[in-house]
Amino acid sequence: ETGVTQTPRHLVMGMTNKKSLKCEQHLGHNAMYWYKQSAKKPLELMFVYSLEERVENNSVPSRFSPECPNSSHLFLHLHTLQPEDSALYLCASSQPGGAGDTEAFFGQGTRLTVV
Amino acid sequence: TQLLEQSPQFLSIQEGENLTVYCNSSSVFSSLQWYRQEPGEGPVLLVTVVTGGEVKKLKRLTFQFGDARKDSSLHITAAQPGDTGLYLCAGYNNDMRFGAGTRLTVKP
Numbered sequence: 333e334t335g336v337t338q339t340p341r342h343l344v345m346g347m348t349n350k351k352s353l354k355c356e357q358h359l360g361h362n363a364m365y366w367y368k369q370s371a372k373k374p375l376e377l378m379f380v381y382s383l384e385e386r387v388e389n390n391s392v393p394s395r396f397s398p399e400c401p402n403s404s405h406l407f408l409h410l411h412t413l414q415p416e417d418s419a420l421y422l423c424a425s426s427q428p429g430g431a432g433d434t435e436a437f438f439g440q441g442t443r444l445t446v447v
Numbered sequence: 448t449q450l451l452e453q454s455p456q457f458l459s460i461q462e463g464e465n466l467t468v469y470c471n472s473s474s475v476f477s478s479l480q481w482y483r484q485e486p487g488e489g490p491v492l493l494v495t496v497v498t499g500g501e502v503k504k505l506k507r508l509t510f511q512f513g514d515a516r517k518d519s520s521l522h523i524t525a526a527q528p529g530d531t532g533l534y535l536c537a538g539y540n541n542d543m544r545f546g547a548g549t550r551l552t553v554k555p
Contacts (some may be wrong), residue, residue, distance in 0.1 A: 441489050
């Protein structure tokens with residue numbers, strides 16, 4: 333248990349569906365992240381939120397829409413996805429500070445399959 | 448764009464063997480971290496190295512940060528089946544960038 337909880341753990345959706353992934357942390361961290369993990373590829377940073385404001389969007393397609401209503405919750409809204417979007421989506425949080433102190437705490441991920 | 452390359456991509460060894468995996472980049476990082484990810488779980492931090500040339504030991508695991516802070520290695524002594532997993536390195540400057548990982552299998 334890392335203190336970061338993601339739901340659902342597994343999701344199968346059609347290309348015309350709309351769904352949302354949820355991430356929750358009660359570690360008191362100020363930064364939250366969405367990563368995409370595909371087979372044989374590096375973890376891809378998708379979005380970064382710091383103090384509930386989006387500070388980075390790594391050219392992610394608009395069919396992925398993040399939302400951070402407060403420092404404890406992060407959502408990823410999905411619509412009209414493609415099969416190549418199937419992957420493990422990981423949420424992480426951290427408390428930015430000195431470089432040696434920055435540890436990312438990850439959730440267990442949502443395994444997304446787009447059919 | 449910071450790019451971390453990890454090698455080997457896959458490694459399968461017998462219990463009791465030693466191994467080293469590598470993380471290389473052309474970029475300098477203020478710190479570098481190693482994570483282990485087990486199936487169905489998110490990555491979990493093993494160690495953070497900050498100083499060039501730094502060596503850290505965690506039981507049978509030895510981590511080294513290159514002098515120029517561009518690369519790192521992870522050495523495991525007398526590997527055990529419980530060491531099986533995906534080992535990820537992550538370089539940190541303003542945010543964390545991950546390598547693709549080394550998938551280690553230790554056979555009993």
